[in-house]
Amino acid sequence: MAKTDEEWMLRLQAGDDHAFDHLLGKYRAPVVHFVYRLVREPALAEELAQEVFLRVFRARRNYRPRAKFTTWLFRIATNVALNALRDGRMRRWGETSIDAEDADPQVAQLSVPGPTAEQRLLEAERARQIRAAVESLPEKQRLAVLLHKYQDLDYAEIAPILECSESALKSLLFRAYEALRVKLRPLAGAQP
Amino acid sequence: MSKHLKEAEIIPYLDARLSDAERQRLDRHLADCSACRTQMAEFRALLGVLEEWKAVEPSPAFDAAVRERLRAQPEPLPRWAWLRLRPAWGAALVVLVMVAVGLWQLTSPVPLQEQGSAPERAQVEPTVVPDTAPETASAEGDSLELLDDPVLLENYELLAEFDVLFEPVQANNKKDQL
Ligand SMILES: [Zn+2]
Numbered sequence: 001m002a003k004t005d006e007e008w009m010l011r012l013q014a015g016d017d018h019a020f021d022h023l024l025g026k027y028r029a030p031v032v033h034f035v036y037r038l039v040r041e042p043a044l045a046e047e048l049a050q051e052v053f054l055r056v057f058r059a060r061r062n063y064r065p066r067a068k069f070t071t072w073l074f075r076i077a078t079n080v081a082l083n084a085l086r087d088g089r090m091r092r093w094g095e096t097s098i099d100a101e102d103a104d105p106q107v108a109q110l111s112v113p114g115p116t117a118e119q120r121l122l123e124a125e126r127a128r129q130i131r132a133a134v135e136s137l138p139e140k141q142r143l144a145v146l147l148h149k150y151q152d153l154d155y156a157e158i159a160p161i162l163e164c165s166e167s168a169l170k171s172l173l174f175r176a177y178e179a180l181r182v183k184l185r186p187l188a189g190a191q192p
Numbered sequence: 193m194s195k196h197l198k199e200a201e202i203i204p205y206l207d208a209r210l211s212d213a214e215r216q217r218l219d220r221h222l223a224d225c226s227a228c229r230t231q232m233a234e235f236r237a238l239l240g241v242l243e244e245w246k247a248v249e250p251s252p253a254f255d256a257a258v259r260e261r262l263r264a265q266p267e268p269l270p271r272w273a274w275l276r277l278r279p280a281w282g283a284a285l286v287v288l289v290m291v292a293v294g295l296w297q298l299t300s301p302v303p304l305q306e307q308g309s310a311p312e313r314a315q316v317e318p319t320v321v322p323d324t325a326p327e328t329a330s331a332e333g334d335s336l337e338l339l340d341d342p343v344l345l346e347n348y349e350l351l352a353e354f355d356v357l358f359e360p361v362q363a364n365n366k367k368d369q370l
Contacts, residue, residue: 024255032254033247042248046257049250053258054265123244130245148203149242155209170200177203181238188237 005069013060020057023069028053030151031077037146038081040131048084052077068157075161078143126187133183140164141176148173194221197228206235 003011005023012019031052036045055076063072134142140162147158155166162169181188197205197218204210205218222229251257 021255024258028250028254032250036247037245045248046251046254050254050258050261054261057258057262126241127245130242134242134245145242149239150245150247155204167200170203173203174199177235177238180242181234184238184241185234187241187244188234 006065009060009063009069010065012057013063020060023056024053027073031073034074034077034146034151035081037131037134037150038078038142039084044084048080049077052080055080067160070153071157071160074147074151074153074157078161082139129187130184133180136183137176137179141172141179144169144172145176145180194224196225197221197232202232202235205232206239 005026008019008022012023028049032045032049035048035052036042039045039048052073056073059076067075134145137145143162144158147153147161153161155169159166159169162172164172194217201210201214201218205215208215210218222232
C-alpha cells in the first residue's frame with residue numbers, strides 16, 4: 001500500500017532516514033523547477049532547492065500533518081526563493097556567474113549540434129518571451145501561475161501557500177492568465 | 193442568452209474542476225456565445241504556449257549535496273525552543289498568583305464569601321474580549337484549515353512549523369568565494 005507524503009514525513013519525524021530519501025526523490029525535480037522559474041539562474045536554483053530540503057529535514061520534528069505536505073514544502077520553497085531574490089543573492093550571482101540569458105537551458109542547448117539549430121533558436125526566443133511575460137506579473141499572480149500551471153497543484157494546496165481563500169485564488173489565476181493571454185497572443189497564433 | 197462566463201469559473205472549467213451541472217451550464221453558454229467561446233479558446237491556447245517554457249533539471253549530485261550540507265552545517269538551536277519552557281513558566285506563574293492571592297486574602301478586611309460574589313468579581317476581572325474570528329477566517333469550506341480555523345492562528349506549535357521559514361540558513365560558503 002503506497003504511503004502518502006504526510007505518512008513519509010511522519011516516518012522521517014520518527015527517525016526513519018529512508019523517508020527523507022523518498023521525499024527527496026519525489027520532490028527534488030519539482031522544487032528545482034519551481035525555484036528556477038522564480039530566480040532563473042540554474043546554479044542558484046539548485047543551491048536554493050537544496051536549502052529547501054535542508055529546512056524540511058530540520059523542521060521534521062515540528063511537522064504536523066494538518067497541512068498537506070506539498071503545501072508545506074512549496075511554502076518553504078516560496079519563502080527561500082523570495083528571500084534570495086530580495087536579499088540580493090541574485091545580483092551577487094549575476095555579477096560572478098555567467099549571464100542568466102546564457103544560462104537558460106533552452107539557450108544553452110543551442111551549442112548542442114542538431115538538425116534544426118534555427119528551430120531551437122526560435123524555441124528559445126519563444127521561451128524567453130513566456131518567461132518575460134510571467135515575470136512581469138505581480139508577485140502573487142506569478143506564484144499562482146507557477147504553482148498551478150507548472151507544479152500542477154490543486155486549489156486547496158495553493159491557496160494556503162498564498163494565504164488566500166480558494167475563491168480568491170480562482171480570481172487571482174484568472175487575472176494572471178488574462179494578462180498572459182493578452183501579452184502572449186502573438187505566440188498563441190503561431191505555434192512552432 | 194445565458195450570462196457570460198464568470199472570472200472565477202473559467203480556470204476551473206479548463207481544469208475540469210467544475211461540477212457536472214456547472215460544466216453543462218457553461219457548455220450551453222459557450223455553444224451560444226462566440227465571444228466567450230473565443231476567450232475560452234485563447235485561454236486553452238495560452239495554457240499550451242506556457243508549456244514551452246522549460247525549467248532546468250536537478251544535477252545528479254543534488255541528493256549528495258543536500259546530505260553534505262546537512263553534515264557540514266550544524267543544526268541550529270530552534271528559535272522556538274523557548275516555547276518548550278512554557279509549561280514550567282506557566283506553573284511558576286500559577287504558584288506566584290496563588291501566593292499573591294493568599295497574601296491578599298490574609299491582609300484583606302473584606303470577608304472571603306463576598307469576594308466570590310458575582311458583582312465584585314466583575315469589577316476585579318478585566319472585560320472579557322469577545323472571541324470573534326479574525327476577518328481572514330472565511331466560511332469557504334474545510335480545505336483551508338490553516339486559515340479558516342482562528343484557533344490555529346494562536347497555536348504556537350503550528351507557528352513553530354512555519355518558523356523554519358524564517359530561520360536563517362548559512363549561505364553556502366564555497367559559493368561565496370567564487
Ligand atoms: Zn458569453
